Amino acid sequence: MDIKELQRKSVEIRKDILKVIYEAQSGHPGGSLSAVEILLALYKERMKYDPKNPKWEERDRFIMSKGHATPVLYTVLSDAGFFPKEELSGFRKFGKMLQGHAYRNIPGVELSTGSLGMGLSVGVGMALASNLKKSSYNVFVLMGDGEIQEGSVWEAAMSAGHHKLSNLCAIIDYNKVQENGFVNEIKNLEPLGERWKSFNWNVIEIDGHDFDDIFRALDDFMVEKGRPTVIIANTVKGKGIDFMEYDNNWHGKAPNTDQYLEALLQLDNSKD
Amino acid sequence: MEKATRDAFGETLLELGKKNNKIVALSADLQDSTKAILFQKEFSDRFVNVGIAEQDLVGIGAGYALEGFIPYVSSFASFLTTRPFDMIRMLACYNNLNIKIVATHTGVTVGEDGGSAQMLEDIAIMRALPNMVVLCPADAVETKKMVEKIADYNGPVYLRLARAKYPVITDPEKTFEIGKGEILREGNDVTLVGTGLMVSKALEAAEVLASDGIEARVVNMSSIKPIDRDLLIKCAKETGKIMTLEEHQVIGGLGGAVCEVLSAEYPVPVKIIGVENRFGQSGKADELLEEYKLDSKSIVEKAKAFIRG
Numbered sequence: 396m397d398i399k400e401l402q403r404k405s406v407e408i409r410k411d412i413l414k415v416i417y418e419a420q421s422g423h424p425g426g427s428l429s430a431v432e433i434l435l436a437l438y439k440e441r442m443k444y445d446p447k448n449p450k451w452e453e454r455d456r457f458i459m460s461k462g463h464a465t466p467v468l469y470t471v472l473s474d475a476g477f478f479p480k481e482e483l484s485g486f487r488k489f490g491k492m493l494q495g496h497a498y499r500n501i502p503g504v505e506l507s508t509g510s511l512g513m514g515l516s517v518g519v520g521m522a523l524a525s526n527l528k529k530s531s532y533n534v535f536v537l538m539g540d541g542e543i544q545e546g547s548v549w550e551a552a553m554s555a556g557h558h559k560l561s562n563l564c565a566i567i568d569y570n571k572v573q574e575n576g577f578v579n580e581i582k583n584l585e586p587l588g589e590r591w592k593s594f595n596w597n598v599i600e601i602d603g604h605d606f607d608d609i610f611r612a613l614d615d616f617m618v619e620k621g622r623p624t625v626i627i628a629n630t631v632k633g634k635g636i637d638f639m640e641y642d643n644n645w646h647g648k649a650p651n652t653d654q655y656l657e658a659l660l661q662l663d664n665s666k667d
Numbered sequence: 668m669e670k671a672t673r674d675a676f677g678e679t680l681l682e683l684g685k686k687n688n689k690i691v692a693l694s695a696d697l698q699d700s701t702k703a704i705l706f707q708k709e710f711s712d713r714f715v716n717v718g719i720a721e722q723d724l725v726g727i728g729a730g731y732a733l734e735g736f737i738p739y740v741s742s743f744a745s746f747l748t749t750r751p752f753d754m755i756r757m758l759a760c761y762n763n764l765n766i767k768i769v770a771t772h773t774g775v776t777v778g779e780d781g782g783s784a785q786m787l788e789d790i791a792i793m794r795a796l797p798n799m800v801v802l803c804p805a806d807a808v809e810t811k812k813m814v815e816k817i818a819d820y821n822g823p824v825y826l827r828l829a830r831a832k833y834p835v836i837t838d839p840e841k842t843f844e845i846g847k848g849e850i851l852r853e854g855n856d857v858t859l860v861g862t863g864l865m866v867s868k869a870l871e872a873a874e875v876l877a878s879d880g881i882e883a884r885v886v887n888m889s890s891i892k893p894i895d896r897d898l899l900i901k902c903a904k905e906t907g908k909i910m911t912l913e914e915h916q917v918i919g920g921l922g923g924a925v926c927e928v929l930s931a932e933y934p935v936p937v938k939i940i941g942v943e944n945r946f947g948q949s950g951k952a953d954e955l956l957e958e959y960k961l962d963s964k965s966i967v968e969k970a971k972a973f974i975r976g
Contacts, residue, residue, distance in 0.1 A: 503731065507762045510753050517758065518724045519731015520738075523715065527691070528734065547754075548683050550723035557718075 396439050398606050402438065403472075403497060406433045409635050411470040411483065417655040419487040421495070424467060425645040426539055427467035429570035429603070431631040434471040436609040446476035448651075449502045455532050456521050458506050460514020461539035461568065462496040463647065468504070469493050479502035481524025498541075514538060519554045522563040522623075533617075537566045541573030544582050548558050549594070555623040556595030563623040564616045568603065570632035574646045591625045603628025638663055669824055669832040670807035673771040676828055677702025679814040680739055684710050687818065688855035691731050693717060693740045695724045700830075701741040701771045721746050722836050725768070732764040737818055739751035744770035744786035744827065748793060759823040760796045767817050767844050768793075769826045773803075774914030775947045776831035776864060785947030785955075790862075791919025793825040794892045800845060801892040803827040803921075805866035806835045818854040820845060827863065829914075831952050834867045837887065848895035856883035857974055858902040858909050859966075862921045865912035865940075868956075871963035876970055883970060886967075891921055903935040910938045910973055914961060917941040938973045940966065 396404065408431050416422035426479065440446075442455040459468045466486070473480050478501065485491025490515070491499055496509030504519055518536040525532055528593070555563050569587070571578055578584060588598045595621045599609040609628070616624040633639030636658045650658060684690045684706050691713045698704040698716060700912045709715040717724045721742060721787065727841060728738040741747070747770045777785045786837070794801050802817070804810040810828065817824045836851065851866065852873050859869040866887045873883040884906055886898065903909055910927065911922040922939030929935060942959050956962045960969070 468705075506729075507757070510757045512722075513726055513754060513757060515735065516726020516754070517730040519723070520727035521734055522730070523727065524731050524734035524736055527712065527736075547722040547726065550717075550720040551726060554717055554720070554723055554727065 401606050408470050409517045412466040412660050413658050415483050415486040416465050416649045420649045421649045422466050422485050423463040425632040428634045429632050430467050430568045432604050438471050438475045441613045448535040456505050456534045458518050459497045459534045460536050461542050462508030469613045472503040504622035511542040512547040514549050515551035519551050522560040525562055533562050535564050540569045540578050552594045559621050561620050565625040567627050568630055569627055570630040572632040572643045576643050597622050597624040600627045668698040668835045671832045672810040672828040673702050675807035675810035679707040679811045680860040681705040689737050691730050691736045691738050693840045695721050695742045697742050703741045716945045721750040722754055725751040728766050729758035732766045739767045739771040743772040744789050745784050748789045760798045763798045765821050767824050770832045771828045773827050775959055776952040776954045781944035781949040787942050789915050790915050791794050803862045804889050805887045806833045806837050808835050808839050809837045816843055833864050836867050846890050848886050848888040848898045851887050854884040855906050856882045858884040858906045860888050861912040864914055869912050870965050872966035876969045894924050896928050900933045903929050903933045903940050908936050912940045915941050
């Protein structure tokens with residue numbers, strides 16, 4: 396896909412995200428809308444996978460460590476062909492496949508998550524296992540910015556740096572907002588890049604909504620040897636909907652009908 | 668003969684490693700004490716010392732399990748069950764991964780290190796988790812069988828081991844099955860259902876009781892979850908009263924598991940012997956067993972009072 400097509404696709408995904416949350420009247424729009432370009436860059440261009448054979452041994456692994464960002468994960472997985480789009484209407488509903496938080500029984504989901512700060516350790520284990528198996532797959536772990544306040548993330552960061560896991564790529568969706576306010580007011584992460592550097596990581600800072608930037612970072616990761624890579628993706632929480640952007644009230648809330656229609660209108664207008 | 672269950676773990680893990688290259692072992696810098704060091708020396712490529720980081724320990728283990736390996740993750744019970752409990756719940760159990768959590772240093776018999784290191788709540792904690800299997804061997808012989816058996820079982824397992832040397836009381840020729848208990852001594856006046864070290868204490872107590880004309884049946888309930896419901900019901904029917912024994916809090920452990928079965932299926936009086944809402948403390952293992960009334964003399968007294976009552 397060229398950049399123009401990817402940008403059109405990102406509008407579609409954003410509309411789908413709002414739709415599944417609106418229909419469920421439950422879910423997390425803010426941190427889903429911020430990660431759209433990251434997931435599309437991975438699933439449309441850079442990751443190896445086979446939607447018809449989700450457990451294909453050579454596939455690249457993707458862990459959604461911020462397990463509440465299922466609206467973006469499920470819409471992108473569905474778009475990639477892992478399961479039919481009709482399943483999206485069952486999001487968060489009793490007896491349906493698409494659980495509120497990432498769930499491993501869903502085709503394409505590697506790990507059930509929903510308690511923050513665990514994905515990176517699991518990614519370290521998968522990367523070590525890849526080395527032991529002499530496999531060539533890569534492991535991508537998407538974390539929220541608030542999530543890395545969890546101490547376990549730094550245990551894992553230390554392990555990855557120590558073991559020089561160049562097949563491990565952490566991506567931080569740095570949208571600056573967590574459930575109760577701005578990250579830098581609740582518990583500041585800065586100097587974020589220097590912190591990861593001091594744990595022996597290759598650190599790349601990008602605009603997480605700019606496909607060129609994301610591809611450049613992913614390509615840099617692919618050639619990096621001898622240390623893990625973290626991509627600090629500067630993003631906007633609630634990206635694309637003006638009344639949701641940078642507003643922590645939209646961390647985990649569904650829009651009403653008026654808000655939903657307004658949001659769709661804004662996305663349609665953004666296509667031009 | 669006496670032998671620590673942790674020693675049997677280390678030796679068996681090494682043997683398993685030779686037979687099965689999917690076995691990996693992880694430690695949070697206590698492999699010298701848990702005895703996983705024996706595996707490390709032989710298979711350094713399949714061993715990871717994650718450092719003093721139990722959350723990372725379980726997380727990395729989960730990663731190996733997802734990739735088709737069989738990780739044996741070991742540490743002291745007091746650090747391995749509570750610090751990374753969220754990881755055990757979410758990664759091992761909610762994800763239903765093939766990960767073996769091997770906890771040494773349970774009970775007051777840890778001794779001199781004192782209360783912080785004497786884990787007495789782990790059965791209650793682990794048994795509450797869906798998908799988790801909870802095993803506690805009576806001796807080193809049974810430990811060997813369990814370490815081997817759980818490699819063939821696909822799912823999360825909690826294996827409760829100890830630092831102290833236990834008398835060897837089980838038969839190496841008998842096979843161990845998850846979910847099965849075993850009658851080690853016949854008797855019809857009361858059943859003593861023990862787990863771990865308390866099985867041999869129950870056998871000692873039964874010997875003394877017999878000299879006073881009380882015939883106590885002794886059951887080794889080494890599979891705490893799933894528990895042997897049929898055997899419990901049979902014992903309740905045949906001996907009327909049940910006394911449970913564990914080196915663990917009386918709250919939520921083996922006694923609780925037994926009561927959950929019997930209260931629903933065949934209610935009989937049950938007396939739970941364990942640590943009564945206290946932490947451990949420093950001392951020698953035998954001194955502590957006496958202090959916490961887990962020695963055979965205390966068991967005899969309690970059994971007599973229970974039968975009379």
